[in-house]
Amino acid sequence: MISELKALFDYYEKEKGIDRQRMVEALAQALLAASKKSIGPARELRIDIDPDKGTIKAWAKLLAVETVVNPWEELPLAKARLLKKDAQIGDEIDLEVTPKNMGRIAAQTAKQTMLQRLRQAEKENLYEEFKDRTGDVVSGVVRRFEKSDVVIDLGKFEGVMTAKERVSTEDYTVGDRMRFYVKAVEKDSTRGPEIVLSRAHPNFVRRLFEFEVSEIGDRTVEIASIAREAGYRTKVAVHSADEKVDPVGACVGLRGARVKNIVRELNNEKVDIIRWKSDAAEFVREALKPIKVLSIKVNEDNKQVYLTVSEEDLSKAIGRRGQNARLTSRLVGMDLVIEKDEHAAEVFEGQLGGAAKALIDALSITPDVARTLIQNGLMDISMFSQVDADDLAEMLAGDRELAEQIVEKAGAALAS
DSSP states (O other): HHHHHHHHHHHHHHHHHOOOHHHHHHHHHHHHHHHHHHHOSSOOOOOEEETTEEEEEEEEEEEESSSSSTTTTTTEEHHHHHHHHHHHEEETTEEOOOTTIIIIIIIIHHHHHHHHHHHHHHHHHHHHHTTTTTTEEEEEEEEEEEEEEEEEEEESSSEEEEEGGTTTTOOTTTTTTEEEEEEEEEESSTTTSSSEEEEESSSHHHHHHHHOOHHHHSSSSSEEEEETTEEEEEEEEEOOSSSOHHHHHHOOOOGHHHHHHHHHHHSSSEHHHHHHHHHHHHHHHHHHHSOOOOEEEEETTTTEEEEEEHHHHHHHHHHHGGHHHHHHHHHHTTTTEEEHHHHHHHHHHHHHHEEEEEEEEOOOOOHHHHHHHHTOOOOOOOOOGOOOOOHHHHTTTTHHHHHHHHHHHHHHHOOO
């Protein structure tokens, strides 16, 4: 038991960083409870442990009396004077009461309790070491899975990445080494102090930029805002108070080297770097580039931005499942109301109507046929010199006869 006890102390001290004296106290308390079964309710029972020798002794503090009434609390004066020559009635005498089976039975009984106390001490160490590391990025190895949580080995300690902090597009395999954002260190968790890790948090991307871009590290360039849908796309707005510094160029790096390193860490998540603007309207225009915003109106009171784009750009501005609009809204801190530019559509319809009327008059065709020809790029009678009946028949769903009639009338119109 002595060698086992010393080995246990050495392991927790070296590998877990738990103070040896704290372990001795934990073991003493555990053995005290276990020893009472073997020794009985002795007065002021205590356990002394020598962590270097691995020895364990039990002591009681009994009162010297003339006649013993309670053997658990009293000691005959004659026996007391064998331990202390000048002992007097009423003196407290330390008496070793270590049972023969202390080294095995009592220690085995107390072992589980001791380990529980050591685990608690380990968790307290965890909190003390990590309580000021919230917001840091740490490296760890995927160790195991507990339902939907991923347990990460951080060396001396373990962290937990819950389901909502995982990236849905990432696969995690036991043994994978990855970097994680320390979202929180929770002391009041039901499981004790707990390190909550994340790879989905927007600030994970922020910290990666701080590591990769020296200008952000020294505050020459600052990240004004960031919006992220983990695994898919992140928008980062940057600016610099130094007019000589290009904040976007600094983040992209030579030949895109800096942002490529970040994208690689994020498993090819798309990262847009945007120049921050103090004016909300200009900021929205920057955030939506290369989409051309035709008109824009900002309502500061309601935190809303109303903008119009062309019909061709509408789907791009909104993005797949609304992602582009959603991220832009988070980035600028305002709700976006994106609409199609109806004026441009009206102008186009007017132009279309005029062209259709000209074709109807010249070729003696119906409005529907005229619209079909215009949609295929034939808006003017002069364009028909470049097409033949085969081309027209393909446009007109294989109607060869109609195609030949149109070619004939177009030729006559061009010749006149």
